[in-house]
Amino acid sequence: MNFLNEIALRFPDAVSFAPGRPYEGFFDTGLVHDYLRRFERYLREEKGFDEAQVRRTLLQYGRTKGIVHELIARHLELDEGVTADPESIVVTVGCQEAMFLTLRALRADERDVLLAVSPAYVGITGAARLVDMPVLEVPAGPRGVDLEALARVARTAREQGLRPRACYLVPDFSNPLGTSLDLATRRELLKVAEREDLLLLEDNPYGYFSADGERLPTLKSLDTGRRVVYLGSFAKTGLPGARIGYVVADQPVADREGRVGLLADQLSKIKSMLTVNTSPLAQAVIGGKLLAHGCDLRSANERETEVYAGNLRRLLEGLARHFPPGCGSGVTWNVPRGGFFLVVNVPFAADEALLEVSARDHGVLWTPMRFFGRGDGADRQIRLSYSLVTPAQIDVGLERFAALVARRVGEGVACAAP
Helix, strand or coil: CHHHHHHHHHCCCCEECCCCCCCCCCCCHHHHHHHHHHHHHHHHHCCCCCHHHHHHHHHCCCCCCCCCHHHHHHHHHHHHCCCCCHHHEEEEEHHHHHHHHHHHHHCCCCCEEEEEEECCCHHHHHHHHHCCCCEEEEECCCCCCCHHHHHHHHHHHHHCCCEEEEEEECCCCCCCCCCCCCHHHHHHHHHHHHHCCCEEEEECCCCCCECCCCCCCCHHHHCCCCCEEEEEECCCCCCHHHCEEEEECCCEEECCCCCEEEHHHHHHHHHHCCCCCCCHHHHHHHHHHHHHCCCCHHHHCHHHHHHHHHHHHHHHHHHHHHCCCCCCCCCEECCCCECCEEEEECCCCCCHHHHHHHHHHHCEECEEHHHHCCCCCHHHEEEEECCCCCHHHHHHHHHHHHHHHHHHHHCCCCCCCC
16 A cells, blocks of 8 residues: 555556545535534434533543444444344444454464455455464455355364454455355355354445446345354445444354353454544544435435446446457456456556556556455456546546557567457
């Protein structure tokens, strides 16, 4: 991330397909004040707070688990069909803290390991490093997760004296691949998790942004055995600057004294020693947005969904125009159903050195897939993000990218089979 930020700062005029940030065209600072006032009204009218309690709730140190947990529970039931006890929800400083807290709670000693569908979001591997928890890669395969490989990796780890605690994945429009699990795969994955005694860490930042209108149930909504820890975020559906995430951890666990409680309670204890609590003012803004839209964030994000769907179509059409089948470029790509990302295969090494050339000589930025894992072909793949660019920038950026490809192929680099 530091490298990408540095490149972007050094070449500010480059068209950037690198950041996975949400669209900024609908940002409105005035709404922040509206949302805050709406949440204040909720505290007075629905919670029955007097003025001193309202001020204390917003301006004082707050409840470690958060103050918008009940609204998040409403939102999950309405939008995802997930019935969650508000006490099983911990509101976090972005989803990144939710990942850290969960892994910290799961790691008891050096035998504990995390499985992650690879290529994986760098945030989860970074959080695992912080808690000294090795990550074992599970190939995504054509279905988004190779279920046979998942079972094999878990069993091999146990044979080596390790304890696989959980498997992390993004079932909907994953970062970086943009792929989604079909319904049959989701159901079978839950069965594998049960057989292999694994938790599933379901991260769902992009699930609302379907380009074809098809909605698939989350793993959490299908989960009847409390195998799924749900990692949520309002960075893409709310306001990224608020830095509000959450985790639904309703698994029963026993503490050292043998008392049974929720995994969320353990996460809260860890959080109390890390960030103490999540900013009540930031929570209030997100809570106000939830209230303003009846806790229905799918409807609240209809404009953004249309932007992302239009950008995906524009990007796919542009790739097909610049690299038609049989042209000899060796460039191919996948076709996601939505989200923020797609992956392009190129017939040459796509590393940091080439990114530097791309930015300096061609004015276009992208992300090397080798940042997300070392799987087969990663060294010759790039991630293109289309969430923050305009249609005009997509056109210009693809022209510049095509020039980069032409230069590399023209220099004698062997093309991959189309």
